[in-house]
Amino acid sequence: MIIRAARVDDARGIAEVHVDSWRAAYVGLIDQRVLDAQSVDARESMWASWISRSDAGLPPIGYNEPAHRMLVAIEDGRIVGWATYGPGRDDGTAHLGELAGLYAHPSAWSTGVGHALITGVAEGLREAGFDAAYLWVLHGNDRASRFYERHGWLADGTEKTADAGGATALRELRHTKRLSEGSA
Incomplete structure (x- = not known):
């Protein structure tokens, strides 16, 4: 498996992972109409713009937040996971790092992809000068909560x-972690 910085030409694979993982992980947690409406083409366009702006040190269009970075996991020439991270985006959290998103394709769940990505994110956040970080987990996403807790995010x-794209508002729970040297 290769973990590297995302490139604009990775956008299609990132979008496929994004849509497929949402549809598998969030059944019963997010309104099914929202899941069914997910579009790989729309996500591809969004991610191509996001990566391009991130590479230029700019926030995504329409967002008033600091620029984040993205890592991709590649196996057998195919993107099987990705993660985004950077300075905290919530009020009063700019001094903290944030793991903003981590998704693995359902076919790659429990194969080490998530571990490799979360390790890369922790390293990237430490290199950026953060000694602590946080992330948000959708309430009821027990699989994700257990994964993060195994990696020291409590x-x-x-x-x-x-907001869930116009559907019912979603409750999210924050997990935090000290980013001491050698931790994942």
Whole structure:
């Protein structure tokens, strides 16, 4: 497996992982109409723009947040996972790193892809000068919570409500981690 920085020409593979993982992981957690409406073509366009702007040190169009970085996991020439990270985007969190998203294709679940990505993110956040970081997990996504907890990210009791593309608002739970040297 290869872990490297995302490139614009990776956008299609990233979009496929994004849509397929949402449709598998969020059944029963996100309105099925939202999951069914996911489009690889739309996500490809979004991710191509996102990566291009990130490479230029700019935030995504329409967002008022710091630029983030993206790693991709490649196996047998195919993108099987990705993760985004950077400075905290929530109020009062610019001093913290944030693991903003981590997705593996369902066919790559429990194969080490997530471990490789979360290790790369922790390293990238440490290199950027962060000694602590946080992430958000959709309430009820027990598989993801267990994964993060195995890697030392612990729920701290903080919750927020996020928009789900016009569907019912979603509850998210924050997990935090100290990024001491050698931790994943």
